[in-house]
Amino acid sequence: MLSIGDLRERLSEIRLLGTKQNIVEAGFVQRIDWDGSRVEVDVVLPPVSAQARQVLEQDIRRTLGAFAEVRDVQVRIGGGDRVKGQGSEFILSGVRHVIAVASAKGGVGKSTVAANLALALSSEGLRVGLLDADVYGPSLPLLFGTRGPVTVTSTQRLAPVEKFGLQLMSVGFFVEEEAPVIWRGPVVMSLVRQFLRDVEWHDLDFLVVDLPPGTGDAPLSLLQLIPIAGALMVTTPQSVAVSDVERGIAMFQRVQAPVLGIVENMALYECPHCHTTEELFGSEGGQRLERQFGIPVIARIPLDPQLRAASDSGEPLPVQTPGHPLVTAFRTLAQRFLERLAASDVTGVPIPTIIN
Known part of the structure; x- marks a missing residue:
């Protein structure tokens, strides 16, 4: 029977464009939900180009969709709302990076x-x-x-x-x-x-x-x-x-x-x-x-x-x-x-x- 561990292992074969680590090792995969036919994946990314985002989403859908048990793949890509850095006095309202x-x-x-x-x-x-x-x-x-x-x-x-x-x-x-x-x-x-x-x-x-x-x-x-x-x-x-x-x-x-x-x-x-x-x-x-x-x-x-x-x-x-x-x-x-x-x-x- 297909498990979340199997799904996570397969996701570890995927790399974000421009990075060396796979998306699991890099900590980008935040949640995997599996109900026996439908898999939902939540991914949190640093800022990337639209092309990199689209390629990643396609890779996830294709990789997980290759399992015979998977009938539907839902991918949500998001993230936080601020960034760490050297400055600390101002966190700019309405600005992420x-x-x-x-x-x-x-x-x-x-x-x-x-x-x-x-x-x-x-x-x-x-x-x-x-x-x-x-x-x-x-x-x-x-x-x-x-x-x-x-x-x-x-x-x-x-x-x-x-x-x-x-x-x-x-x-x-x-x-x-x-x-x-x-x-x-x-x-x-x-x-x-x-x-x-x-x-x-x-x-x-x-x-x-x-x-x-x-x-x-x-x-x-x-x-x-x-x-x-x-x-x-x-x-x-x-x-x-x-x-x-x-x-x-x-x-x-x-x-x-x-x-x-x-x-x-x-x-x-x-x-x-x-x-x-x-x-x-x-x-x-x-x-x-x-x-x-x-x-x-x-x-x-x-x-x-x-x-x-x-x-x-x-x-x-x-x-x-x-x-x-x-x-x-x-x-x-x-x-x-x-x-x-x-x-x-x-x-x-x-x-x-x-x-x-």
């Missing part, structure tokens, strides 16, 4: 990467917000072609601006366009705390935080205040950028915030006329960081005038030209980051995956 995008070097395309990462995660069926925490040089209003307005909810909190399927918040919504932001450290920290405390995010799977460059008050405050599930470091191949990113990674390590991947931006340039490929900013900057810190390069994004034009227009490339190769590149980046997050130990209590 926080991703930091950082560089420690200005001008490397960090904000463009953060915006396109958020859109790529959203395209995977996840609910995503984007917080532009670059208090000195907010880019989100330009990248998304909006300056709000920000409204106040009935609970006296700030409502995110919604555009292109994302929930958005930026200091740029509160200052005059092109006005310089001249604030001292205590004011910056007060603003950061207010953003963390007073924004009413709505049921987000991921909040992507675009950190300011450098290793000063604003990025350090954020890392110390909130739990970061994982960070993405953006660099160019150029040595002057890499040396600053080294200091940025050291800052993350000092506060025990996990850096899960490196993006080498502006890695290549292909001439549109002769199709010759050149490394305008040097080569192997990302690989140098990978060798030094053991953090993998999960994407190399080429220099592309169309990406720049889309960013300047206020209509991001995935919205403007969904079939562009760079859109595919950013989706691959998002999937690889999710796989790294799923395989890491830093996700704490798992969160639900989202059905497309």
Whole structure:
């Protein structure tokens, strides 16, 4: 007679995409119920791509359905509602996972990467917000072609601006366009705390935080205040950028915030006329960081005038030209980051995956 032990043993043959352990050893299988003809399986996952979720569900149905006694297989995939991390002062209401995008070097395309990462995660069926925490040089209003307005909810909190399927918040919504932001450290920290405390995010799977460059008050405050599930470091191949990113990674390590991947931006340039490929900013900057810190390069994004034009227009490339190769590149980046997050130990209590 088929037993729950038999079902569990068969489930131990299944691995989640991007992980080495089987789903039983990893602790993803929470409950198996068997009534003699129908089996119900409850699975709790860390954040994964829609593809990984669908493949896992299909694998479970196929594997258990192979038993002659099984007439029906029901799979429920879910999870918890918060994540452990290095920060402890704020547990963001309405947010399950926080991703930091950082560089420690200005001008490397960090904000463009953060915006396109958020859109790529959203395209995977996840609910995503984007917080532009670059208090000195907010880019989100330009990248998304909006300056709000920000409204106040009935609970006296700030409502995110919604555009292109994302929930958005930026200091740029509160200052005059092109006005310089001249604030001292205590004011910056007060603003950061207010953003963390007073924004009413709505049921987000991921909040992507675009950190300011450098290793000063604003990025350090954020890392110390909130739990970061994982960070993405953006660099160019150029040595002057890499040396600053080294200091940025050291800052993350000092506060025990996990850096899960490196993006080498502006890695290549292909001439549109002769199709010759050149490394305008040097080569192997990302690989140098990978060798030094053991953090993998999960994407190399080429220099592309169309990406720049889309960013300047206020209509991001995935919205403007969904079939562009760079859109595919950013989706691959998002999937690889999710796989790294799923395989890491830093996700704490798992969160639900989202059905497309």
